[in-house]
Amino acid sequence: MILALAGGVGGSKLARGLAACLAPSDLTVVVNTGDDFRHLGLWVSPDLDTVVYALAGLANRETGWGLAGETWHFMEALGRLGGETWFRLGDRDLATHVERTRRLDAGATLSEVTAALCAAFGVAHRVVPMSDQPVATVVHTDEGPLPFQHYFVRRRCVPAVRAVEHAGAHSARPSPAFAAALDDPRLRAIVVAPSNPLLSIGPILAVGGVRDAIAGARVPVVAVSPIVGGEAVKGPAAKILRELGHAASAATIATLYAGVADGLVVDERDRALCRTVEAAGLRVCVADTLMTDAQREAGLAQVVLAFAAELAEARGGRASA
Numbered sequence: 035m036i037l038a039l040a041g042g043v044g045g046s047k048l049a050r051g052l053a054a055c056l057a058p059s060d061l062t063v064v065v066n067t068g069d070d071f072r073h074l075g076l077w078v079s080p081d082l083d084t085v086v087y088a089l090a091g092l093a094n095r096e097t098g099w100g101l102a103g104e105t106w107h108f109m110e111a112l113g114r115l116g117g118e119t120w121f122r123l124g125d126r127d128l129a130t131h132v133e134r135t136r137r138l139d140a141g142a143t144l145s146e147v148t149a150a151l152c153a154a155f156g157v158a159h160r161v162v163p164m165s166d167q168p169v170a171t172v173v174h175t176d177e178g179p180l181p182f183q184h185y186f187v188r189r190r191c192v193p194a195v196r197a198v199e200h201a202g203a204h205s206a207r208p209s210p211a212f213a214a215a216l217d218d219p220r221l222r223a224i225v226v227a228p229s230n231p232l233l234s235i236g237p238i239l240a241v242g243g244v245r246d247a248i249a250g251a252r253v254p255v256v257a258v259s260p261i262v263g264g265e266a267v268k269g270p271a272a273k274i275l276r277e278l279g280h281a282a283s284a285a286t287i288a289t290l291y292a293g294v295a296d297g298l299v300v301d302e303r304d305r306a307l308c309r310t311v312e313a314a315g316l317r318v319c320v321a322d323t324l325m326t327d328a329q330r331e332a333g334l335a336q337v338v339l340a341f342a343a344e345l346a347e348a349r350g351g352r353a354s355a
């Protein structure tokens with residue numbers, strides 16, 4: 035059994051690759067909910083939806099979020115009324131948020147709602163929220179504190195980031211399926227997807243007890259760098275790292291994950307950084323990490339699984355020596 039930690043765009047691509055290689059009972063994808071927010075009266079869980087749509091084969095590959103073939107009549111109509119249109123909700127996507135909100139208001143947990151949505155979309159692999167308690171990522175910027183979506187979508191990541199806060203994370207608990215996966219005797223590896231380390235993986239690690247549980251896991255923890263050749267493949271990861279005083283580099287990813295991950299997969303373009311990654315205490319694996327199609331997603335997933343198996347073997351050797 036493999037436990038994967040994921041955000042949206044980068045997370046969903048590796049999740050899709052892992053799902054292509056593993057049986058449904060052998061994969062649990064834990065998804066960041068620090069981006070979740072109430073908007074237009076609806077509960078929106080952007081990263082969960084991105085991963086579920088990806089595994090359902092319904093994702094929009096161009097944007098990396100939302101549904102393929104989406105229409106926007108609702109947004110157009112809302113704009114005509116003078117409503118809030120800065121956060122785009124497609125017509126079909128809207129149904130997901132309406133149904134999630136209805137079920138949550140009726141007393142279901144986010145885990146229960148997510149399981150129901152997965153079943154409805156025909157997603158057989160387990161996709162679960164990091165927690166059933168609300169955790170809100172707040173981005174502290176030179177313009178003051180901004181709720182995550184206001185920073186990310188409304189202000190298009192323009193304000194300079196000073197710090198990232200995960201409000202509520204400390205008192206939140208891992209969701210039941212997340213906790214069960216961490217304790218599962220069948221667990222073979224924990225995979226950290228090439229998601230934003232501060233905005234997507236940071237909130238998951240901040241949930242009460244999670245960082246310690248993963249740092250102390252008896253199985254290898256393998257991360258994939260979202261920084262390739264000194265830039266993010268998509269999104270503000272490189273910009274934020276620089277604003278926080280780090281170099282935008284796979285070596286910085288190694289530093290951020292030191293003590294949590296045992297190994298880091300870096301891109302071929304970053305081969306020269308291997309020594310620096312090892313100096314941070316992580317084993318390193320070099321691969322083509324650009325997931326531009328389904329074949330490359332599955333190919334990278336296989337590399338990650340083989341690397342994890344190699345690290346497990348090395349641990350076993352040490353344990354019996």
Ligand code: GDP
Pocket residue numbers: 040041042043044045046047081228229230231233234235258259260261262265266267268269270271272323324325326
């Ligand atoms: P978000 O929540 O939608 O921002 O998505 P994530 O945090 O899951 O993913 C964003 C990160 O994924 C960015 O830092 C990207 O650089 C990284 N990313 C996206 N696609 C790829 C890819 O094909 N390969 C690698 N290595 N990183 C990727």
